[in-house]
Amino acid sequence: MYHLSVFIHILAAIFWIGGMLFTSAVLVPVSRHKLLKKKKGAFFTLIGKKFSRISWVLFIVLIITGVTNLLARGYPFSALITAGFWNSYLGSKLFIKLCLFGAVLIISGIHDFYAGPKAAQLIDEQPDGPKTKRMQKLSSWLGRFNLVLGLGILYYAMRLLRG
Numbered sequence: 001m002y003h004l005s006v007f008i009h010i011l012a013a014i015f016w017i018g019g020m021l022f023t024s025a026v027l028v029p030v031s032r033h034k035l036l037k038k039k040k041g042a043f044f045t046l047i048g049k050k051f052s053r054i055s056w057v058l059f060i061v062l063i064i065t066g067v068t069n070l071l072a073r074g075y076p077f078s079a080l081i082t083a084g085f086w087n088s089y090l091g092s093k094l095f096i097k098l099c100l101f102g103a104v105l106i107i108s109g110i111h112d113f114y115a116g117p118k119a120a121q122l123i124d125e126q127p128d129g130p131k132t133k134r135m136q137k138l139s140s141w142l143g144r145f146n147l148v149l150g151l152g153i154l155y156y157a158m159r160l161l162r163g
Contacts, residue, residue: 002072041124
């Protein structure tokens, strides 16, 4: 059970972080191609909706498998509410990882349900408008920041297991 849970946890993290890397390295540059000039908003709407749905499912999977992994490693819920656990090496690294994950959830919510959809809508309606540029910039920076936070989570996940 533990190995299956860890496998699913790692696979979900790979899919989520890989999706963000693919978006920044491939999809965003492709969106600047002349073929998409008049459909850039629609392009990002389609991609954004699909990746957003997948990401939120992955977040749920990561939460479930993360809790399962802790329990399977011998850390019952009763241990998780003690200061001793959170002051330990594992607890301190897990605390940082969970804080980063909490920030990811908040930023993802802002990006996926407000900034991203608004930017995509404005790109097709008012491509050169000042509000469009602001929303594009906000959405872009939220996505970048989430990628950095995701890589931070990956780093602390490694530290949890490898010291």
